[in-house]
Amino acid sequence: xxxxxxxxxxxxxxxxxxxxxxxxxxxxxxxxxxxxxxxxxxxxxxxxxxxxxxxxxxxxxxxxxxxxxxxxxxxxxxxxxxxxxxxxxxxxxxxxxxxxxxxxxxxxxxxxxxxxxxxxxxxxxxxxxxxxxxxxxxxxxxxxxxxxxxxxxxxxxxxxxxxxxxxxxxxxxxxxxxxxxxxxxxxxxxxxxxxxxxxxxxxxxxxxxxxxxxxxxxxxxxxxxxxxxxxxxxxxxxxxxxxxxxxxxxxxxxxxxxxxxxxxxxxxxxxxxxxxxxxxxxxxxxxxxxxxxx
Amino acid sequence: xxxxxxxxxxxxxxxxxxxxxxxxxxxxxxxxxxxxxxxxxxxxxxxxxxxxxxxxxxxxxxxxxxxxxxxxxxxxxxxxxxxxxxxxxxxxxxxxxxxxxxxxxxxxxxxxxxxxxxxxxxxxxxxxxxxxxxxxxxxxxxxxxxxxx
Numbered sequence: 001x002x003x004x005x006x007x008x009x010x011x012x013x014x015x016x017x018x019x020x021x022x023x024x025x026x027x028x029x030x031x032x033x034x035x036x037x038x039x040x041x042x043x044x045x046x047x048x049x050x051x052x053x054x055x056x057x058x059x060x061x062x063x064x065x066x067x068x069x070x071x072x073x074x075x076x077x078x079x080x081x082x083x084x085x086x087x088x089x090x091x092x093x094x095x096x097x098x099x100x101x102x103x104x105x106x107x108x109x110x111x112x113x114x115x116x117x118x119x120x121x122x123x124x125x126x127x128x129x130x131x132x133x134x135x136x137x138x139x140x141x142x143x144x145x146x147x148x149x150x151x152x153x154x155x156x157x158x159x160x161x162x163x164x165x166x167x168x169x170x171x172x173x174x175x176x177x178x179x180x181x182x183x184x185x186x187x188x189x190x191x192x193x194x195x196x197x198x199x200x201x202x203x204x205x206x207x208x209x210x211x212x213x214x215x216x217x218x219x220x221x222x223x224x225x226x227x228x229x230x231x232x233x234x235x236x237x238x239x240x241x242x243x244x245x246x247x248x249x250x251x252x253x254x255x256x257x258x259x260x261x262x263x264x265x266x267x268x269x270x271x272x273x274x275x276x277x278x279x280x281x282x283x284x285x286x287x288x289x290x291x292x293x294x
Numbered sequence: 295x296x297x298x299x300x301x302x303x304x305x306x307x308x309x310x311x312x313x314x315x316x317x318x319x320x321x322x323x324x325x326x327x328x329x330x331x332x333x334x335x336x337x338x339x340x341x342x343x344x345x346x347x348x349x350x351x352x353x354x355x356x357x358x359x360x361x362x363x364x365x366x367x368x369x370x371x372x373x374x375x376x377x378x379x380x381x382x383x384x385x386x387x388x389x390x391x392x393x394x395x396x397x398x399x400x401x402x403x404x405x406x407x408x409x410x411x412x413x414x415x416x417x418x419x420x421x422x423x424x425x426x427x428x429x430x431x432x433x434x435x436x437x438x439x440x441x442x443x
Contacts, residue, residue, distance in 0.1 A: 109380050116374035123367035130359045138356045145346040258393040277407035288435040293346040
């Protein structure tokens with residue numbers, strides 16, 4: 001079996017959740033294939049050279065008899081290698097399965113987030129001027145021809161409607177911006193994770209390349225195994241660190257931004273808290289009082 | 295404007311896609327009497343834009359248009375309704391998702407209240423115009439559901 005080819009990691013905000021999940025799945029497959037490849041190379045290297053190296057070690061230690069003992073030792077070393085390979089595989093297999101199972105759950109939904117953001121922008125546009133007119137300009141238009149106690153009350157009520165409309169637009173736009181930020185962060189996180197996963201697989205493959213080096217014969221490739229595992233542990237900590245960074249970003253930085261928008265939203269003088277829309281019962285007492293033409 | 299008690303939460307709530315799908319509630323607002331808010335122009339119509347009653351009618355049309363804009367905005371806002379989980383489990387205890395959900399619900403309900411109030415304002419303006427030209431056919435005050443006092 002040849003060395004596996006890594007998947008191309010190239011995500012954008014237009015990618016669907018399924019596309020991203022498929023890519024992450026491919027990355028996990030790639031690691032699985034890489035580990036399998038690495039272990040097979042390792043095993044075949046071990047069985048090719050175990051007896052030979054064992055014998056060599058034996059000869060060095062005690063002549064012909066030692067050499068014979070070395071032959072036997074060589075077989076045992078091969079068994080130990082098999083055990084090591086099986087153990088390593090079991091451990092990684094469990095890690096990969098956990099990763100695959102968890103991915104859907106801790107993923108979030110970037111497509112839906114970006115859909116909601118785009119809907120907020122459309123909604124804000126819907127609430128914009130009609131034929132260039134807003135409630136404020138309509139009020140001015142009426143003021144030119146109307147006056148009286150009832151009309152003045154109407155204007156008070158009407159201005160509150162205008163402010164509520166504008167504060168909805170502002171909140172919708174700010175919310176869309178925050179959702180876009182969240183979506184970008186989520187994708188960046190997954191691109192980093194996917195790249196980390198590819199690197200992990202690649203390190204296993206690179207490890208096999210070093211097995212043939214003459215310098216590694218004496219240690220039976222143990223140095224290469226140690227080096228490969230150390231690099232992989234490094235890759236794993238990078239993946240974990242990426243996750244931690246994302247968590248902090250979402251739970252501290254982004255949560256702060258959202259909290260700020262929420263506070264601003266609650267503070268709107270006419271802007272929707274509790275009553276959701278200006279409560280005219282508290283604002284307006286005389287709308288049915290007389291209206292007069294100006 | 296409307297208490298929670300007035301909300302009908304018996305929508306088609308269901309569990310799918312791994313999440314509980316919450317349907318936005320509908321609201322029952324006070325109904326208008328028959329014929330309320332209907333235009334009754336005098337013979338010859340509402341006249342030119344320079345005339346006071348015509349301005350009320352034009353303004354009423356604008357408020358109606360704004361009311362229907364709120365209805366369009368509502369269907370767009372509804373897509374984000376009741377989904378605290380959109381940021382995934384990294385959003386510990388749904389902090390960010392919860393705040394977004396609160397804001398979304400308030401915006402959603404604002405479109406309901408706003409649409410109702412703006413269309414009632416439009417009706418009141420039409421009734422005032424009818425009154426001014428002497429063609430009013432409804433009893434009582436012009437702004438029926440807006441003057442609580």
